[in-house]
Amino acid sequence: MISIEQTVELNLTTPLDNCCNCGATGGLNLYQTPLRRTRFMLFVGTQLTLLETFPYCPKCKASAPRLRKNLMSKLLAACMVCAALFLILVLSASGLPKFVAENLFYAAVIGAAIATGVYFYLREKEGGERSYYQPVSLADVDLDFRSGAIECVTLKLRNAAYARVLAKANAETMRVGMLKIDVRM
Ligand SMILES: [Zn+2]
Known part of the structure; x- marks a missing residue:
């Protein structure tokens, strides 16, 4: 589905002051954090990956390569849950309340939407101060219309202290x- 891929080194200065995820100050190391933006126009996709290293403590280093699921993969996950749920409902239709048995497809769609929504919400909240997914993400990128060169990168950081350092x-x-640096609260 993805037809154009581009990978660029960012070359920012990323000081080792504190962990960019939880804010801890001990045992920090720089880890490669691929920041990705994927755009789809009908069946053509463009994927831009920016490479940069950020400081992580030993407990957070696993979050560095964990990219957030984009809308497309969330929809795909919801479709798969929906199909599985529909099958289960069809097989157990005789034991279901009448209004569910008469609307199996809609019941599966609603059930799948709730299940996937809750799943991704919990993943985001997991660990309290520590994000399961990478704590830095690519909020926006402006490319030069003709050359395709990067003009401006907007990063979204989860940790306000590290956003200030950066x-x-x-x-x-x-x-x-x-x-540009955004802090997501
Ligand atoms: Zn940490």
């Missing part, structure tokens, strides 16, 4: 408008 270390890149 902003300070890359002040010049931000001043010229090539980097």
Whole structure:
């Protein structure tokens, strides 16, 4: 489905002040954190991967390569749950309440939507201060219309303390408008 792939090194300054996920200060190491943006237009997809290393503590390092599921894969997951649920409902139709038995397809769609929604919500909330998925994500990227070169990258950081450290270390890149940093609360 993906027809155009592009991988670019970001080359930001990422100081080892604290873990970019939980904020811890001990035992930090830089780990490769691929930031990805995928766009679909009908059947053509473009995928842009930006490579950058960020500091993680030993407990958070596993979150570095865990990309958030995009809408497309969430929909795909919901469709698969829906199909499985529909099959289960069909097989057990005789034991179901009448209004469910008469609307098996809609019951499966609603059940799948709730199950997938709850699953991804819990994954996001898992671990409290620590994110299961990578704590840095690519919120937006502006490309030059003709050359395709990157003009501006907007990063979304989960950890406000590390967002400040990163902003300070890359002040010049931000001043010229090539980097924006968002903090997600
Ligand atoms: Zn950590």
